Amino acid sequence: MMGLVALLGTILFVVSIFMFMRWIVHIAMNVECVDKWGWGNYRLFKKYFKEIEWEIDKKYKGSLFAYNQFSIQTSKIHADIFKFNGIHMAISDPVSYWLCKIYVQKYINNNFKEDFTNNRYKWQ
Numbered sequence: 001m002m003g004l005v006a007l008l009g010t011i012l013f014v015v016s017i018f019m020f021m022r023w024i025v026h027i028a029m030n031v032e033c034v035d036k037w038g039w040g041n042y043r044l045f046k047k048y049f050k051e052i053e054w055e056i057d058k059k060y061k062g063s064l065f066a067y068n069q070f071s072i073q074t075s076k077i078h079a080d081i082f083k084f085n086g087i088h089m090a091i092s093d094p095v096s097y098w099l100c101k102i103y104v105q106k107y108i109n110n111n112f113k114e115d116f117t118n119n120r121y122k123w124q
Helices: 002-031 042-050 094-117
Strands: 037-040 064-067 073-078 081-084 087-091
Touching (some): 002 087, 002 094, 037 042, 042 081, 042 087, 042 094, 064 094, 087 094
Parallel strands (some): 037 087
Antiparallel strands (some): 064 073, 073 081
C-alpha cells in the first residue's frame, strides 16, 4: 500500500512540474524580446480571443493567426505565445494558462476540424 501511495505521489509531482514548466516557458516567450506585453488571466484571454477573427495555417496544427487588411500578422496563438492586436499576453497563473490552452483547442476542433482531416486517408 505504501508503495502505491509513493508511486502516485511521484506521478503527481512529475505532472505538476511539467505543467508548471510549460507555464514558465509561456511567460518567457511572451515577455522576452517583445515590444509590448501585459499580464492576463483566463477571463481576459477569452474576452480578447473572442474579438479576433482567427485563421489557421495547416503547417501549425493547434495554432491560430489573424491578419490586418495589409496581410500583416496582428494576433496569434502559437508555440505558447498569446498575442492580441500586437500586444503579448502573459497568463498570470498556471491554472488559467492551461484553461486557455484547452479553450484554444476546443475552438480549433469546433471551427477547423475538417481542415485537418480532409487529407487523412482511411486505411481498410
